Amino acid sequence: MKTAAERMREQLRTPRVMTSISLRVPERVIEDLKEIAPMLGFSGYQSLMKAYISQGLRKDLEKLEGSNVAALTESLRKQGVPDEKISAAIAEAGLKTA
Incomplete structure (x- = not known):
């Protein structure tokens, strides 16, 4: 079984295949994401959402490692x-x- 760090390095080396999903999110959350995304250097709220998901996933993978x-x-x-x-x-x- 590969470590989280090994999987992360592998992911960075290979092109990522993307897929579209539908996700129901409260309007207020989207408004907040749109407001803070540029302040954090993101081009839009979807990029910020992906960053949050990746961050949480990495944290959990490291805990479980x-x-x-x-x-x-x-x-x-x-x-x-x-x-x-x-x-x-x-x-x-x-x-x-x-």
């Missing part, structure tokens, strides 16, 4: 257990992911 929960999660996925059930079980058990 090397943990027993990560190994168990991967094993359960391979056995066909849906992510929603895995997440619920981790939360119910009060397991730490770091």
Whole structure:
């Protein structure tokens, strides 16, 4: 299994395939994103949203890196257990992911 840093370096080397999604977001959140995006150096609110998502994802990947929960999660996925059930079980058990 690659580390989060290795995956990040690999992602930076290869072109990223993008896909379109629909996401329902409160209007006020969009207004706030549009207001602060230029202040943070972003060309628009969608770029800022992508940055927030990437930042949160990297944080969670780093927390999970090397943990027993990560190994168990991967094993359960391979056995066909849906992510929603895995997440619920981790939360119910009060397991730490770091």
